[in-house]
Amino acid sequence: MTTEQFIHQLLDTAKKRGLSEAEIYLSSGDSFRAMSQQGALSNYTVNSTRGLSLRGIYNGKMGYAATEAFDEEAIDMLISGVMESALLTEDDSFQQIYQGDEHYPEMDCYNPELDKVEEKRKIDFLLSLEPMAKAKDPRIVQLSYNVISTSSGQVRIVNTHGLDLEAKDNIAYAYASAVAKEGERVATGMGMTISRDFDKLDAEKVVNDATEEALFMLAAEPVPSGTYRCIIENRCMPDLLSVFSGVFSAENAQKGLSLLAGKEGEMIASSAVTLMDDPLMQDGLTSQPFDAEGVACFPKAVIENGTFTTLLHNLKTARKAGCKSTGNAAKSGFAGTVRVSPTNFYFRPGEKSLAELMDDMQDGLVITEVSGLHAGANAISGDFSLIAQGYTVKGGKKEKAVDRITVAGNFFQLLKNIRAVGGDLLFPGSSTGSPSVDIGEIAVAGK
């Protein structure tokens, strides 16, 4: 059975078996990933996959089921699964399959040239990194992780209202983690490059970023415990924002899982803060013309000059709140249920460079990396306590490398304490971005 035949047979059978509305979400993709260790190719993975989920209204309720097998057995399993799911679900909110919008934005997230790049070129790029890194300094002993990846994906939504949408994208990236050694001391540093144009992947940048950080961190020591003036760099702030992005979801708010519920219109951040969700951004990693429910996407400010303007909505949360969907319906993979998620999510850049922020701060800490986010951050309370590294700043200048400290605080308090947002907006290989941010003060546990 071809995919096209499968789709039509599935929707026809769904109607016959009593689903009043039904929708297919089909995602397919091809990807290539290679990894090298100690100068040789150690891992090489190629795949082509497809997955399909069916959701439908049965007895007035929405049910879900999904499959990777496209056979007769799958058709029965999907429809029975949707019916059982709809019957057991006690969600009494009104649910719908979307009729579609009048207009959808034109997007350019797919570069056909990228899919034509030969695998040998990708491997050559990958293998060029370690010799370059080692040539930088004798203390660079190896790249511990060294990866190149290209992928292309396609999403299609077809429903019984006649909606039939399709979007396609692709991307290439490479990253490396350099290991520096001096005596008993070991330190690592990361470098990354990402583009939809293979010729724009920048090996020099990956190697420079990774080796410079690893070498700098060799001398790292904890600082004494205490409260410090603090800037979080643009390569680190997105990690923190990403962990707490769930608080802006209307779904979480309606379930009582967000402390921002009902706070629209209030000042929740310092006036220096504007937080954007922009699905139409050029070269964004989550740029898309429509969301997982087929609603047309558009850019919006979630916080504007400190004022909380809107939660992010899908159709269901919007209906409950009496507003319109913000086009933020999302699925984690083809099989997920429809949730709410930001797209390209970032603090709007201000004017100052990192050097100027440091000059304003004079003495304090700059944090360049936090780890342990899935354990040390509570997305509900906003509390975080994370391993961090970075460097001290004295008289406005970068001073000594710092590691093995924990920084602790509360995300909501941090938003209010922000003194300045820099101009150096960065998306460090993710769809969450930020400039460097002066967050005022932070509690540090060190030596």
Place this chain on the structure above:
Amino acid sequence: MLSEQLAAKVLAEAVKTGGDFAEIFLEDRLNHSLSMLSGKVETVNSLRLHGAGVRVFSGTQGIYVYTNDTTEAGLIACARRAAGAILDGKGAQVHPLSWQDTKNIHPILLRPDQVKSARKVEKMRAAQAALKQYDEIAQAAVSYSDSLQRVWIANTEGLFTGDTRVYTRFFVNAIASNGTENQTGSASPGAMQGFEIFDHRIDPEACAHKAARQAITMLHAPLCPAGVMPVVIDNGFGGVIFHEACGHSLEATSVAPGNSEFCGKLGRKVASDKVTAIDDGTLPNEWGSLNIDDEGTPTTRLVLIENGILKNYMIDKLNARKMGMPITGSSRRQGYMYAPTSRMRNTYIAAGNDDEAEIISSMGDGLYAKAMGGGSVEPSTGKFNFSVQEGYLVKDGKIAHPVRGASLIGRGSEILPLIDRVGKDMQMAQGMCGSQSGSVPTNVGQPMIRVSSMTVGGR
């Protein structure tokens, strides 16, 4: 289902360009999950995963290609793509396949796909009802999941085998709130077992009480002070500290490329005499157990550290070639989308001889971490970070009061020698462990242990 004839064809195709070993892994998996929020069934999901992966080696190079298209044409195409990446291999001897039955050491009494969903909902309601007794619990999420995974594995060494794995797990998450602050508590037991898990292993109400008590205790707890102090870590999920800080560094994925702080330390003292640590896939029906690993090798019990001396690493086929050491039956993968590699199974610090009451009464001032949260580690440096889900400040050997927001930070190799007490009551707890070959079920475990000095992050 993978036929012998098709497997043989695919393997032959995979080594055509000079690969010296090839393997095919085919998986068909049915996942069923239900979730309930504040007493209402919120989602009911069924998912059928289906696909296959072909792996080819040439020396220490490993190529992996996978697809959902498991027709003959699809699998042959997959094998060709894998073969296409081998440039100058020495070639393989392809042995004829002979089916090898898998000995089942994990009896399943009631397959979850044969249990009506309504019965699964009943178990969730029982937990939900128990949570209702707590006024301060503002929100409760209860969920249930089961999985029936069938795998077939064949390789050019003539191995042709398969297995059926059944997993059942139950989750309770309670959120305590006072209007301005929220704290969470949780319980999430599971096993390689069918629905009979509810007869003796999982008590939904007990899970609810545990989660609620934890959340409420933390809601009333002041913030933990930061500093360096003795730390007592309780049994069960406390074992996550060994899992993250040491276990990952003993996997061949870290050791073979030289990224582990335990490289070259076999036979050397890496921990205090009191520490014996084991990774065991043979424990009947345990969450991290197996019959065969994902390369088709029967699972094993492996002593990692014995009385402080490093004894073994966990090694898969590809890394065995790189390290020149034998495989240990602990090669695992989330599913067909991942090439398998060395992973932990049920990993625990074995019971010792110290009395639990004495461990605390003799610690002076410090932190008692009764329940751990998750954590992470950077294998090349061994740096780790764990959140303490439920912690208590100890003053002069007596538990003073609960504290929240604590985290434990340090380095694996620095902490192991500082373990100065190991209690008698070893318990295990369930988790999903994420690494190169995806997310796999693993047990962590330990008795109560004490670390004489550790950095505690707090505020």
